[in-house]
Amino acid sequence: MAVRIAQLSCGTEYSGVQDEINKAAERVGGEIVFPEIDVELIEEACDEIGYHPRSANLRVLLARAYALANGYADADAAFILTCFRCAEGALVRNEARRYLQQNTDIPVVTYSFTEDLDAGELLTRMEALVTIVERRGLLARKKQEGLTLGIDSGSTTTKAVVMEDDEVIGTGWVRTTKVIESAEKAVNEALEEAGYSLDDIQAIGVTGYGRFTLGEHFDADLVQEELTVNSKGTVYLGDKQEGGATVIDVGGMDNKAITVWDGIPDNFTMGGICAGASGRFLEVAADRIGVDIEEFGKIALEGDPEKVRLDSYCIVFGIQDLVTALAEGADPKDVAAAACYSVAEQVYEQQLQEIDIREPVFFVGGSSLIDGMVKALQDVIGVEVKVPPYSQFIGAVGAALLASNFI
């Protein structure tokens, strides 16, 4: 049976996007439904929620959320959409999402659209909704059991983790070259540290770009996209499995910002058009200064980012700015600090402004190991940023944790 996705929206009918929404839902095995409500329910809903938007359509949107929360209507998931750049739409969309999360247990995803609706983004969100509904039992897991292996095949590095009885007992980290070879190497490293062989492993979970290839190769029990797996791994290691949190994942090539509720993602943005906002930029910058990435993070802590002008968000022009600054005699510490701030500001402006920051904010991915980056992110966002243990292995840990469902 199709997963019934309740559409709570304003403006879709006048934006020519409804057909795309229906198609995206169908592609992932979902069906769009509109919660039916009586006119009288609108006033009651607004009174109960305590919010009376001026827009009549947005009042209907809130009433539909209220209907779902109070048994007047039924659905497996909710998709809340409003037009991009509508002030009241954005405010109501966010509060309707919050209201549903606090009063129902159905997954909710939000989206703001233009007439040039991004079919890929829409599809990813729909896919996440359907996955969450169909795999809710699996995602509810909070404790790792037995002996499991998690592999995260990332764009730059491949990570493997062996877990036993709720503890990480072995890790492997190698640069991604050939997907299968890199994974085998990482897995061997992790197994060696753990003192087990692959035959001893009771269940395997894989995630990341190469998940389908590795899923087949290792005959994995779980093959899952990284948004749900990374969220799960983060709240598990960060000990925040209930309520809200934000996950900022700055990887080798791209970055993601995910808001989670009870460990399940409900909104996210992904960047990656330019590597200027990724770990790769910091690697190149470290190389140019002539220090390794760990040292780079440490000297960045001592530098003053204000002293170096870094105007460009492109990796090529960004490095040119750095080279110019160094040539003019800038202190490498200040240059390192400025590079960290540049990445933090891009993450903030491109990603975090599209989701609502929920504390605690967790910083994961390879870049979270760079001290200067953590400080820069904290300064730019203005809230405390937490780095959970094994933050660079978050996807592998999430996969190992979820894999224990298959024992």
Place this chain on the structure above:
Amino acid sequence: MARVFVFPPNSLILHDLVERFGHEPLSLPKEVGKKVRDPEIDSPPMNVTPEDVKKGLKYAAVEVPSGVRGRLSLIGPLVEKADAAIIVEEVQDLAFGCMGCDRTNKFVTYLVRQRNIPVLELKYPEDEEEAKEFVREIKDFLESLEG
């Protein structure tokens, strides 16, 4: 002494009433005053800087107009620290601001209700009798608050 948020947040009448009954009014003029008296004026006339507007992201997403987020960066923290609130609705003719600000007002009253603090909600009075009743209700409410 309770910290009482007043809505409309620029209401001098409500500010004055709260103060007369021995409580601390949380209102916008006071916040704007602090900004204006800043020794360094970075962003005249009110000294709301782009940094303040970024702080408003705590309450509203980036696609909400910057002016709305700037207002929320001043009003939001007041709502957060309030022990009680007085909301006066239906003051359209005397209120000001653009369409976005109007939406901010709706949102602010919602934020107040979410706090689960004592809230007195009133309609703006239209004649003398209603005005007397208006002040009486505010007086009773303020007196009921723990000192």
